[in-house]
Amino acid sequence: MHDHDFEHDVEGFVTVLASELPGHWTVEYHQHANRAEQLARAAAVWDLYLVADAVTRHPLRHDAILTRDDGTRLYVTGRPRYEDDFLVAAIAPASVPPEAFRGVREPDGIAVPADPFAAAEAVTTGLFPRYEAALAQVWKNSDHLDSRTPxxxxxxxxxxxxxxxxxxxxxxxxxxxxxxxxxxxxxxxxxxxxxxxxxxxxxxxxxxxxxxxxxxxxxxxxxxxxxxxxxxxxxxxxxxxxxx
Incomplete structure (x- = not known):
């Protein structure tokens, strides 16, 4: 099966997903004009496994970035070759020294079902705990770096x-x-x-x-x-x- 034998309804999916996730989220849906845009949109995706593989190896056509009021961001796109699945990954925090990520394991993204209600539960119980643990370590590292370099x-x-x-x-x-x-x-x-x-x-x-x-x-x-x-x-x- 080719990547484009079907079309994921990313926009419709994330609209409902955002309303089911804890907190208030805004949605930025985007259709890629070319592969460079696809890679640029996913440049800060905090993943070295499922989502990174999809972004680098497959033409995804479109994606969405969800942003919560506290600054938490999620990347969402359709899962290549799986009509009933979507991919969700956290986006790494901006304005943090690269050294702060050293030794911190990426909170790799997850595949979720096309049912946005079940997907919200999977993100809340599966992705968020790993993301929050990794983020806490990054901030701790960042504070340590800053305290040493006034x-x-x-x-x-x-x-x-x-x-x-x-x-x-x-x-x-x-x-x-x-x-x-x-x-x-x-x-x-x-x-x-x-x-x-x-x-x-x-x-x-x-x-x-x-x-x-x-x-x-x-x-x-x-x-x-x-x-x-x-x-x-x-x-x-x-x-x-x-x-x-």
Whole structure:
């Protein structure tokens, strides 16, 4: 049997499915103009088994993405070569560092019957528990990564210097007035306009906070007393004679 000996009613199926799943869902149904669109729509599907195989090996024609108010997303399409089945998979959360997914097992999708009421039960009891467990681990990993990599702004005279460990952080700093130093090893925000500088720091802090990244301000370490004493003595001429 060929993939297109029948046509799954994806749009009708997901409309009823969304009304039976817990929570409030919106539905985005889409017909693919080409294979590139198909692959792009499923790029974030959190699956390495049944659904990933269908997406990469079969022309699917159309799919739907369901989004719940809390941000949970599901990918739904017809199951190739199975007229009475549909495929449902979770979509991985966006704006999470790739490192946060390391070691987390994918909550692979499931095949569900064409009956949307039975399908909603299968998703609720079969897919959601695995998805929620994987998501909790990803957020935990993400928090751990963020806690280890704060962005520190260091005062050097009136200017602020920062080292950006990622292109995302560098882009945020640049958008708010930081520019590469002559050495190219850091970014600097001049203190020519202290009010502008203060607004920029607040804006950078707010932007980084949305990514879960902490912003720290610090002054450079004070020189040791020995160095200070040496410099002070060097400023005075040596005596030519002792006073008895």
């Amino acid at each position: 962005v520190t702004l260091t005062w050097v005279g009136p200017d602020l210097h920062a080292h950006a460990d990622s292109t995302t952080v560098a882009a945020i700093l640049t958008e708010h007035g930081f520019a590469p130093t002559d050495s190219g090893q850091s970014l600097m925000l001049t203190g020519d306009d202290t009010a502008l500088q203060a607004r920029a720091v607040r804006a950078v802090g707010a932007r980084l906070a949305t990514l879960g990244i902490h912003l720290a301000l610090r002054h450079p370490a004070v020189r040791p007393g020995l160095d200070t004493t040496t410099v002070a003595l060097a400023q005075h001429p040596r005596p030519t004679a002792r006073v008895r």
